[in-house]
Amino acid sequence: MFLAGARDADDALRDELAEHLDDGQLIELTAGIALFMGFSKIAITLGQAPDDMPTMVVPTPDWSDARSS
Numbered sequence: 001m002f003l004a005g006a007r008d009a010d011d012a013l014r015d016e017l018a019e020h021l022d023d024g025q026l027i028e029l030t031a032g033i034a035l036f037m038g039f040s041k042i043a044i045t046l047g048q049a050p051d052d053m054p055t056m057v058v059p060t061p062d063w064s065d066a067r068s069s
Contacts (some may be wrong), residue, residue, distance in 0.1 A: 017026060043049055 021029065044055070049055070
């Protein structure tokens, strides 16, 4: 859900998350994931990743269509 975008989360997934997390916890989880991803990208950019570490390129979502709706 985090990488795909909130629009890709169906009601069943949202309901399941709501069973386990309140709104504040969901925000904290999302912020933690965002921080981790950001710091990992900075580390890779600065050459701090191990040479043998497998990496996966995830393109930045195109949010331009979301602004027009």
